[in-house]
Structure formats: C-alpha cells, structure tokens
Amino acid sequence: MVLYNFLFNRPSGTEFNEDASNLLVIEAFNEKGQPFAVPYIYASDPEGEPFQHPFKKEEDKYVCPLLDGKPIFINVLWEVQGFGKLILTADNEGEGYKKNVSQQRTIINLNYELAKSHFIKIYKAYEARLKENFTFSLELENLIAESRSFLEKARAVSDKALFALYSDKALNSSLWAGEKLALETARQNIERYRKANVTLRIVDQNGTPLEGVMVIAKQLDHDIMFACSTRGFEMHNLLADFDIYREKFKELFNSGMVHFFWPMFEPEEGMYKWESRDAAVNWLKSNGLKAWGHPLIWLHEWNIPDWAKQKSYDELKAVLRNLCYEPVYRYKDTIDLWNVFNEPEWGNVLQLSVDQQIELLEIGLNATKEANPNAIRMINPTIVWGEYVAWGCTAEGPAKRKLLTPYQFLKVVEERGIQYEAIGLQLYMGSGGTGSGFTVRDMFTIAELLNKYARFGKPIHITELGVPSKFKDTGDKVVTGAGYWHRPWDEEIQADWVEQFYTIAFGNPYVESISWFDLADYTQVFIPWGGLLNGDMTPKQSYYRLKDLLESWTTNIEGITDLHGEYSFRGFKGPYKITIKKDGNIITVLDLNVEADAVKTITIGSNVKK
Numbered sequence: 211m212v213l214y215n216f217l218f219n220r221p222s223g224t225e226f227n228e229d230a231s232n233l234l235v236i237e238a239f240n241e242k243g244q245p246f247a248v249p250y251i252y253a254s255d256p257e258g259e260p261f262q263h264p265f266k267k268e269e270d271k272y273v274c275p276l277l278d279g280k281p282i283f284i285n286v287l288w289e290v291q292g293f294g295k296l297i298l299t300a301d302n303e304g305e306g307y308k309k310n311v312s313q314q315r316t317i318i319n320l321n322y323e324l325a326k327s328h329f330i331k332i333y334k335a336y337e338a339r340l341k342e343n344f345t346f347s348l349e350l351e352n353l354i355a356e357s358r359s360f361l362e363k364a365r366a367v368s369d370k371a372l373f374a375l376y377s378d379k380a381l382n383s384s385l386w387a388g389e390k391l392a393l394e395t396a397r398q399n400i401e402r403y404r405k406a407n408v409t410l411r412i413v414d415q416n417g418t419p420l421e422g423v424m425v426i427a428k429q430l431d432h433d434i435m436f437a438c439s440t441r442g443f444e445m446h447n448l449l450a451d452f453d454i455y456r457e458k459f460k461e462l463f464n465s466g467m468v469h470f471f472w473p474m475f476e477p478e479e480g481m482y483k484w485e486s487r488d489a490a491v492n493w494l495k496s497n498g499l500k501a502w503g504h505p506l507i508w509l510h511e512w513n514i515p516d517w518a519k520q521k522s523y524d525e526l527k528a529v530l531r532n533l534c535y536e537p538v539y540r541y542k543d544t545i546d547l548w549n550v551f552n553e554p555e556w557g558n559v560l561q562l563s564v565d566q567q568i569e570l571l572e573i574g575l576n577a578t579k580e581a582n583p584n585a586i587r588m589i590n591p592t593i594v595w596g597e598y599v600a601w602g603c604t605a606e607g608p609a610k611r612k613l614l615t616p617y618q619f620l621k622v623v624e625e626r627g628i629q630y631e632a633i634g635l636q637l638y639m640g641s642g643g644t645g646s647g648f649t650v651r652d653m654f655t656i657a658e659l660l661n662k663y664a665r666f667g668k669p670i671h672i673t674e675l676g677v678p679s680k681f682k683d684t685g686d687k688v689v690t691g692a693g694y695w696h697r698p699w700d701e702e703i704q705a706d707w708v709e710q711f712y713t714i715a716f717g718n719p720y721v722e723s724i725s726w727f728d729l730a731d732y733t734q735v736f737i738p739w740g741g742l743l744n745g746d747m748t749p750k751q752s753y754y755r756l757k758d759l760l761e762s763w764t765t766n767i768e769g770i771t772d773l774h775g776e777y778s779f780r781g782f783k784g785p786y787k788i789t790i791k792k793d794g795n796i797i798t799v800l801d802l803n804v805e806a807d808a809v810k811t812i813t814i815g816s817n818v819k820k
Contacts, residue, residue: 232275232276232309232310232314232315232316233273233274233275233276233315233316234273234274234275234276234282234284234307234315234316234318235271235272235273235315235316235317235318236248236251236271236272236273236274236284236318236320237271237317237318237319237320237370238271238286238319238320238321238374239319239321239370239371239374239375241291241375241378243370243371243372243374243375244371245270245271246270247267247269247270247271247272248272248286248287248288248320249287249644250286250287250297250644250645250649251265251272251284251285251286251287252265252285252597252600252601253265253274253282253283253284253285253600254282254283254285254299254596254600255280255281255282255283255306256281256283256301256304256306257617258283258299258595258662259596259599259615259617259618260285260595260596260597260598260599260600260615261599261600262599262600262601262602262612263275263282263600273315276307276308276309276310276316277308277309278309279308280308281302281305281306281307281308282306282307282308283299283300283301283306283307284299284300284301284307284320284323285297285298285299285300286298286300286320286324287644287645287649287693288320288324290378290381290382290385291378291382292382293382293385293386293652293696294385294650294652294693294694294695294696294697295650295693295694296649296650296651296652296693296694296695297595297649297650297651297655297693298324298327298328298381299324299327299328300318300320300323300324300327301327302323302326302327303326303327303330304327304330304331319370319373319374319377321373321374321375321377321378321381322361322364322373322374322377324377324381325357325360325361325364325377325378325380325381325384326361326377326380328381328384328385328388329354329357329358329361329380329381329384331388331654331658332354332357332384332387332388332391332654333354333358335388335391335654335658336350336354336387336391339391339395344394344395344398345398346390346391346394347390347394349390350387350390350391350394353383353384353386353387353390354383354384354387356380356383357380357381357383357384357387358380359380360376360377360379360380360383361376361377361380363376364376364377364380385652385654388652388653388654388655389652389653389654389710391654392653392654392656392657392714393653393710393713393714395657395717396657396713396714396716396717396718397713397717398717399717399718399719400713400716400717400763402719403717403719404433404716404717404719404763404782404783405780405781405782405783406780406781406783406804406805406806406807406808407778407779407780407807407808408427408778408779408780408781408802408804408807408808408809408810409776409777409778409808409809409810410425410427410771410776410777410778410788410810410812411774411775411776411809411810411811411812412425412771412775412776412777412790412811412812412814413775413811413812413813413814414813414814414815415813415814415815417813418775419771419773419774419775419776420771420775420792420814421771421772421773421774421775422770422771422792423770423771423775423777423790423791423792423797424768424769424770424771424790424791424792425768425769425770425771425777425788425789425790426767426768426788426789426790426791427765427766427767427768427779427781427786427787427788427802428766428786428787428788428789429764429765429766429781429782429784429785429786430784430785430786430787431464431784431785432464432760432763432764432782432783432784433782433783433784433804433805434716434721434722434723434724435464435465435500435502435547435671435722435723435724435725436462436463436464436465436723436724436760437463437464437465437466437467437500437502437723437724437725437726438459438462438463438465438466438467438725438726438727438729439466439467439469439504439674439725439726439727439728439729440459440466440467440468440469440490440494441469441727441728441734442455442456442459442729442730442732443486443489443490443493444469444474444486445732445734448732448733448734449730449732449747450745450746450747451746451747454747455729455730455743455747456493458729458743458747458749458753459729460497460499461757462742462753462756462757462760463499463726464499464500465494465499465500465501465502465723465725466490466494466499466500466501466502467501467502467503467504467673467725468487468490468491468494468501468502468503468504468541468545469487469490469504470487470503470504470505470506470537471505471508471513472508472513472514472515472518472533473512473513473514473515475487475537476515476533477515478515478517479517479518479529480532482536482537484540487537487541491541491544491545495544501541501544501545502545502546502547502548502549502671502723502725503537503538503541503545503547503548503549504548504549504552504590504673505549505550505551505552505590506530506533506534506537506538506548506549506550506551506552506574506578507530507533507534507550507551507552507570507571507574508551508552508553508557509553509557509558509559509560509562509567509570510552510553510556510557510558510559510605510606511557511559511605511606513552513557514559514560519559523560523562523566526560526570527569527570527573530570530573530574531573531574531577532577534548534550534573534574534577534578534581535577535578535580535581536581538577538578538581538582538585539581539582542581542582542584542585545582546582546584546585546586547585547586547588547632547671547723548578548585548586548587548588549588549590549634549673550571550574550575550578550587550588550589550630551567551570551571551574551575551589551590552590552592553590553591553592553605553636554567554571554589554591554616554619555567555591555598555604555613555614555615555616555619556591556592556593556598556604556605557592557604557605558604558605558606559604559605559606561606561609561610563611564614564619564622568622568623568626568628571589571623571628572628574587575587575628575629575630585631586631586632586669587630587631587632588630588631588632588633588634588671588673589619589620589623589630589632589633589634590633590634590635590636590671590673591616591619591620591634591635591636592616592636592647592674593616593636593647593648594616594617594635594636594637594659594663595615595647595651595659596615596616596617596618597645597647598613598647599612599613599614599615601645617662617663620633620663620666624666630668631668631669632668632669632670632671632722633663633666633668633669633670633671634670634671634672634673635659635660635663635670635671635672635673636673636674636675637656637672637674637675637711638674638675638676638677638727638736638737638740639651639676639677639692639693639695639707640677640678640689640692640693640694640695640699640737641676641677641678641687641688641689641692641737641738641740642687642688642691642692643688643691643692644691644692646688646691646692648692648737649692649693650692650693650694650695652695653710653711653714656711656714657714657718660714660715660718660720660721661718663720664718664720668720669720669721669722670718670720670721670722671721671722671723671724671725672715672721672723672724672725673723673725674725674727675711675724675725675726675727676726676727676728676736676737676740677695677699677704677707677708677737677740678699678704678737678738678739678740679699679700679701679703679704679739679740679741679750679752680699680700680738680739681694681698681699681700682738682739683738684738684739687738689738689739695707699739701750701751701752702751704739704750704751704752705750705751705752705754705755705756706755707752708742708752708755708756708759709755709756709759712724712756712759712760713759716763726742727740728740728741729741729742729743730742730743730744730745730747731743731744731745732745742756763782764782765779765781765782765786767779767781781804782804783804783805783806784803784804785801785802785803785804786801786802786803786804787799787800787801787802788800788801788802788812790812790814797814797815798812798814798815800812
C-alpha cells in the first residue's frame with residue numbers, strides 16, 4: 211500500500227539548459243485539431259525504466275534536451291476518445307529519440323508518435339506469438355489492419371491537424387487490438403498452463419480393468435491463491451455488518467492477506483498485538499482458507515511507530531530482526547508466504563542508502579527463514595513502472611540521491627546473489643491524481659509488465675490490487691485526475707476491468723496469487739470506491755463477475771470408464787475429490803491433487819461386479 215499525493219513537477223536537480231542546441235520539441239493536438247500541452251510527462255530508457263529529465267513547457271508544447279548516446283522514451287497521460295485516459299509511450303519504434311547530427315531541434319507530432327509506437331509494439335508481439343503457435347481472432351487481425359491503414363493515411367497528409375486526427379484513429383484501433391491480443395493470449399495460456407490431462411484407470415484387486423464405472427471429479431480449490439485483505443478484521447467496527455463481510459469473503463476467495471502494519475502490531479517495543487491477527491488467521495483456517503502475511507519490513511513514514519523512529523540504524527537492525535522473526539515463528543504452521551520487504555526505495559522515511567536497505571532486507575530474509583524453514587520470502591515493490599524515479603521523490607518527499615526503480619532494485623538484489631523466493635507487485639489504478647503512480651494503463655501494457663518481471667524467473671504475487679467503481683473524488687482522495695479505462699469508472703467498468711485483469715494474470719504461468727485489497731467500501735478504503743462490496747455490504751457487479759470467472763476456472767466433471775477401465779479428462783490444476791460409483795452405489799472416495807499431466811490407477815475391492 212502506498213500513501214501519496216504527487217502531482218507532476220519538474221524533478222529537482224535537473225535544470226533545463228536554455229542554451230541547448232539539440233532539443234526535442236513535442237507537439238500534440240486535441241480532437242479539435244488544437245495544439246495543447248499534455249498534463250503529465252516523464253522520460254524513460256529503452257528498458258522502460260524512468261529517469262530524471264527536464265521538460266520545459268513552451269506555450270502549448272513541451273521541449274526537452276536530447277542526450278549523447280542515451281535514447282529517450284516519452285511517457286505521457288493521454289486521452290484517447292472511445293478508449294480511455296491513460297499513460298502511453300512514444301518510443302520511435304523502439305529506437306527512442308536521440309541527438310541528431312545537425313544539432314537542430316527535432317520536432318515530433320506526439321499523436322503520430324504514440325500511435326506508431328503502440329502499433330509497432332502490438333504488431334511485433336502479434337508476430338512473435340504466431341510463431342509460438344498461438345491463434346487469434348479475425349477481429350484482432352482487422353483491428354491491426356485498421357490501425358495500419360490509419361497510420362498510412364496520416365503519413366499521406368501534410369495538414370498537422372488532419373495528421374493528428376488519423377493518428378488518433380490509428381492509436382484507438384491499436385489499443386483495442388493490444389487488449390484483445392493480451393486477452394486471447396491469456397486464455398490460450400490458461401488452457402496450456404493452468405490445466406492438466408488426467409487419466410484415471412479403475413481396476414479390481416487382480417488388476418483387471420473395470421468398464422462402466424462412473425467417475426465423478428469435483429475440484430475443491432485452485433492451485434493459486436485468490437485472496438483478499440483481511441483489514442475488515444482490524445476495522446470491523448467500521449463495517450455495516452461484519453457477519454456479511456465474512457460470509458461474502460469466503461464465498462469468493464480461497465485465501466486471505468493478514469496484516470502486520472507496524473504501529474498497530476507493535477505500538478510499544480516488544481509488545482505485539484496478536485488479537486486481530488489471531489482472529490483473522492483462525493477464521494481463515496477454520497473456513498478452509500489459506501493465509502499469507504503482509505508486510506514485515508516497511509519503512510514508510512506512516513508505518514514506523516514513534517518509538518522506532520528514535521532508534522539508531524544499528525539498533526533498528528535488531529528491532530527489525532525481531533519484527534520479522536516473531537510473527538513468522540508464531541504462524542509457522544499456518545502461513546508460509548511472507549512479504550518480507552515492502553516498497554523498497556519508495557517507502558524510505560529514514561533516507562537509507564540502497565546498501566542499507568539491502569542489509570535490512572537480508573536481515574529480514576534470514577530471520578524469516580530461521581523462524582520458518584518453509585517460508586516463501588517475497589520482496590514487494592510499489593509504483594511498479596518506477597515513475598517516482600522520474601520525479602526524484604520517495605513517499606516522504608524529494609530524494610537526496612539517485613533512486614532505483616523497482617525493477618532496478620531487484621536487479622541489484624539479483625546481482626548480489628541474495629536469495630529470496632518470490633516477487634510481489636502492487637497494481638492499483640485509477641486513483642491518486644495526475645502523476646500518482648497509479649494512473650491507468652491498458653491491459654496489453656499490464657500484461658507486458660508481468661512478462662518483464664517474470665524475467666527474474668521467480669513466482670509473481672499480485673499483492674495489492676484495486677480500481678474504483680465511481681469516477682468521483684472524495685475528500686483528499688483523487689480519482690478523476692488518474693485517468694480512466696474505456697470510459698469514466700462505474701460499476702460495470704470496474705467489473706470489466708476485474709474480469710480482464712484476472713484473466714491476464716491467471717494466464718501468466720508465473721503468477722501464483724492475486725490479492726484484492728479492500729473487499730468493501732468502508733470509510734478507510736484505500737482506493738475510493740475500490741471495494742467489491744458497497745458500504746452496506748451489498749455486492750457490486752465486480753463481485754459477481756469475479757465469482758463467475760473463478761467458477762469458470764473450476765472443473766466438475768463425470769463420466770464412465772471405457773473397456774480399458776479408463777476415464778480421461780482435462781481439468782484445472784488443484785485438489786479434487788474423486789468419487790467412484792457402480793450401479794448407483796459409491797464404491798470409494800479419494801483425494802487427488804492435480805499438478806501436472808498424470809495417469810493414476812485406482813484399485814477397488816473385490817466385491818464390485820465387472
């Protein structure tokens with residue numbers, strides 16, 4: 211969870227050189243053909259990692275210096291009529307924008323550059339997946355062709371406004387194509403990676419196959435965690451009805467995130483508050499739900515108790531070691547997955563160096579493994595596209611040094627050979643205002659982000675997730691400035707987003723859990739209107755949509771064995787209850803965990819007639 215309120219400003223320490231002779235001039239045009247300056251802009255490198263770079267607003271355009279030997283990608287908040295308002299990238303077909311030989315200003319039409327850049331990304335991904343034996347719909351092919359056609363029309367005109375208009379149409383088509391590409395890829399990946407072929411061979415005690423036996427396979431759970439935060443247990447007095455909250459929770463999810471926010475968990479040194487954690491863990495366990503722990507080390511100003519702020523760095527190391535060890539040891543028989551280090555670089559009120567943060571990370575990782583040798587230890591970054599680096603800011607304000615993006619931080623951890631088991635990603639969207647780090651992205655871009663973090667070869671856990679169901683600001687929480695997806699947020703759009711995101715995440719074989727943050731819209735909901743339940747505990751469309759989706763990923767099937775005594779099915783991975791019946795009578799019932807393709811022989815008693 212991030213606490214923030216950042217608007218875009220020129221990053222500190224990157225003064226604009228007025229005398230620079232080699233500048234990039236960024237022109238943009240609205241739907242009426244009028245020039246305008248985008249509301250939010252930042253630079254990134256060819257890996258998509260943001261960095262501090264100065265942009266100067268000149269009337270209705272932006273200007274920035276080009277660099278020697280370092281291509282610049284331009285990222286902006288952009289409204290696409292008929293699709294949404296979101297962060298998009300102009301990357302000059304992956305080449306970036308570089309200094310030119312003539313040392314003159316390079317002028318780009320941002321409408322065209324965004325459209326061309328996005329089209330090329332989509333087309334390259336489409337071509338690559340065709341080679342991987344994916345198949346795609348005619349509708350997707352038509353959208354790609356339509357986008358290409360509009361780009362060709364744009365290149366054929368000289369009028370800037372018309373050039374921008376055709377470019378906008380091309381961008382619209384490629385955005386819809388990208389999302390369709392991501393979804394169609396995910397659905398095929400679900401079939402490839404989330405299912406397995408199972409053959410059950412039923413024989414008698416002599417090994418003779420039994421033909422005509424009924425086999426009933428009922429899936430009991432999924433092989434990944436579909437979780438939600440249990441914050442309602444800590445703030446049950448804010449809920450309209452705690453009983454309904456718990457009932458709706460267990461109807462939808464198979465797991466729960468148990469919270470260990472430091473000021474509430476250890477308000478006085480060594481005095482741990484176990485009550486609400488025990489209540490959540492015991493309730494989850496008693497209802498057959500799994501649990502995971504979040505967070506252990508989080509150095510955000512909001513999460514450090516006053517007594518700990520007075521500690522020296524050396525004293526803090528001992529305190530954090532205990533903070534990790536105690537809860538992991540207490541729940542070692544119930545919780546294996548732990549968020550050991552939350553929001554590195556971003557949550558850093560102590561202004562620690564990278565080396566110091568990594569030292570604390572190792573202390574936490576070692577304490578966690580000591581307390582529970584089976585622990586799955588996770589690093590959980592936020593603002594996962596790394597925009598805070600472009601701002602030169604942490605959660606507490608301007609940074610005193612160059613920051614690392616989440617991806618760069620994990621690379622440093624990798625390079626130093628530090629062992630951990632999983633990566634967590636926070637993926638909130640549609641809240642926090644312009645330049646909050648939670649501005650909307652399209653589903654293709656989200657899918658590509660998951661693929662990027664999968665390069666580390668570790669399981670991915672979507673640890674915090676939420677989008678609003680209203681396009682309305684409330685108090686000091688801003689929704690309207692953070693963009694929208696397809697149309698301004700409402701209940702149906704939230705449900706659409708939930709369905710598509712979960713499909714894309716479930717379709718990535720590295721994803722092992724997905725955790726929605728707030729189940730209900732109580733007064734302290736993190737993302738405004740971000741619950742799946744209303745404040746009165748009535749379900750929103752998103753609740754029912756997710757429930758239907760998870761049920762569609764559940765296999766319940768039955769059939770009759772053939773003359774070889776075999777019954778085969780392809781089902782979703784996870785635990786099953788297998789019931790064998792003959793002539794309407796139950797012969798045997800057994801448990802089967804489907805993890806991969808398998809052939810299992812089931813031997814039953816001799817009293818069964820052949």
